[in-house]
Amino acid sequence: MAILVVQGLSKSYRQASGETTVAIGDITCHVEAGEFISFVGPSGCGKTTLLMSIAGLLAPTSGRVIVNGNPVAGPPANLVLLFQEYNKSLFAWRSVLGNVRFGLEARRGYSAGAGEKAKGLIELVGLKGFENHYPWELSGGMQQRVAIARALAYGPEVLLMDEPFGSLDALTRLELEDVLLRIWAELKTTILFITHDIEEAIYLSDRIWVLSRRPSRIIDEIEITFPRPRNQVTTRAEGRFMEIRNAIYHQIRN
């Protein structure tokens, strides 16, 4: 059974001028448990709105979202959204360890073993030694690792990620892509990933949904069959990789 189902989702905004803007046209899709799925689309196509709606933080204008068989009417307990502006979403008054513990405690309440578990997750995202630092003492890439560790600490079945690596430098980005894939393979979390970077989507995903311009619809679905674990050099060097990239590029441009 699909862990996440989106049925005929649309979202319109009434603007101050009285005009109605349709951000999301009509989106229907199914996500199987354990899949890594990416949405790719031109900027301003309503990707964030789509993710906010799936996360239960925005009420859709029509259609519905079903998580684990339950229709979403507010943020579902087993789903976490990782915000694009991770630096604003971290708690400045909590240390790295405190932020990660927040994820654990939000799900299961306070427990004595939380500290050890949080330390394990911090190590998993490659931040060992920074447990007692505060978010504002860290670089953007490190902050994003904290945000990822905090989301994982919650133990969600579905993790939504809104352009998580969009504002990072190219090298950090490649590194974090591999960190994310390693964690995903280990924890078997279902991931729904939004990006405007076509190659990133191909490198990470099992399936890619290509979104049109506003009002956004899914215009294509592409299965990515490169073997895992993938490699930043060899996977990206395959001829098929470039073919897919070019095909998606043309779809988005037209």
Place this chain on the structure above:
Amino acid sequence: MDGVKKFNWLGWSACALLLCLWELGSRAAPKLQLYVPPISQVMAALGQLALAGPIAKHLMITVGRFVEGYLLSAAIGVSLGIVLGYFRIVHSFLETLIEFLRPMPSVAIIPVAILALGIGDSMIVAVTVYATVWPILINTLDGVRRIEKILLDTGRTFSLARRQILWQIILPAASPYIVTGLRVGLSIALILVTTAEMIAGSKGLGFFYPRRRTLDEQRGHVRRYSAGRGPWLHAQSTVSRRRSEGDALAPRRDRAGICLRCSPGD
């Protein structure tokens, strides 16, 4: 952000310098000493008073009122500020009212407070709370309104209950503003406690201080007014006493003027 602040030698030396100038200036001009005695004499007199007893008693009363008023203000200001900051509709409803009441000089409310509450502790605490609530309320409100929406959404996507969002996100995120409000409120509370005591107290430092100045002159008044009268009469007499004191200053000033005019002829 360093934990331990270094001792501010420069700042304290400015205070020490002022005291030295006071001492030397006062000693250099004997005529001035009638109004501004040297600081060493002032401190000695203060020590005598403290040993004699009354000052400690009045101090304790003032501190008690101050603590009561301040804690009440903090509780009201912070909780109301959070409600107003979080619920836009409540803020819109009360905003105009607040902006009307807030700029009113708090001292101006003392006569109204005397009318409503008499001249006991409750009046002084009420006036203190009225004045102290504003900075705490406004800062808390601002702090809550300035919280990034994404922080609240973070709490929601982690499925926190509203109460948890309040304790774990809203309060810590707004705390820099709340602390600023509490700091400003601290000095306002102290000013208002003593001012209210000066105008209508029967105990406390604010009462003790002005009476000390003209104690002999006032002993008679106190005896005359305090016997067998209700709070309202007492309040009235306090006000009229103030007024007559003000009047008494005017002729004195005239006299001085006449003297000045006379002196060249002498």
